[in-house]
């Protein structure tokens with residue numbers, strides 16, 4: 001995630017779970033009945049989050065699950081978390097620096113048969129077909145999925161509504177490793193971000209600046 005982030009965003013990553021990672025305060029409630037592997041994933045990504053917060057000068061605090069699963073960052077901070085097999089990451093920034101952040105990591109492999117039409121409009125499917133012709137080494141369907149997840153994570157703290165995959169229309173700029181998403185029925189601004197394929201994963205970051213930036 002580090003290379004995807006602009007100045008002012010702190011990143012912490014773990015390549016696997018950290019058995020010593022602890023849950024703080026109300027965090028435990030969310031995973032009380034979850035399998036041990038989920039508890040460890042939840043604790044590890046929060047360890048990453050607290051590391052990123054520490055780099056901003058914020059002391060360790062609980063980051064419980066809020067409405068619709070969104071993490072409750074401390075006042076004055078925006079952030080996002082993701083986990084995918086063998087990888088956990090968190091990003092955080094001062095709320096005065098960016099309006100919202102969203103990150104996602106997915107395995108770099110084709111989506112299951114028949115899934116693309118569930119997450120992509122006809123226009124997006126044409127766009128992906130064209131990109132696939134130009135750069136067949138990228139699983140553009142997995143990338144589109146990750147972009148929509150990351151846009152959703154950046155959107156939710158701002159809009160507070162759950163989005164369907166049809167709510168976002170995404171266009172890639174493959175040369176720049178960048179994308180732009182619009183949410184025509186929800187948000188006045190576009191959501192922009194960057195992506196990379198690294199270590200068998202697609203990693204995506206959406207960064208929402210203040211409108212005046």
Ligand SMILES: CC(C)(COP(=O)(O)OP(=O)(O)OC[C@H]1O[C@@H](n2cnc3c(N)ncnc32)[C@H](O)[C@@H]1OP(=O)(O)O)[C@@H](O)C(=O)NCCC(=O)NCCS
Pocket residue numbers: 041042045065067068069070071080081082083084103104105148149151152153154156157163164165166167168
């Ligand atoms: C919530 C969701 C985005 C998580 O993505 P995922 O790829 O399954 O899982 P990831 O590991 O990357 O991310 C999970 C983390 O996302 C964060 N998250 C969950 N819900 C969130 C929300 N509403 N807003 C912001 N962040 C959220 C949490 O930190 C969570 O980790 P945690 O439970 O350990 O705290 C996904 O499960 C989902 O519900 N998607 C449907 C909605 C959607 O994406 N629509 C696309 C519209 S454009």
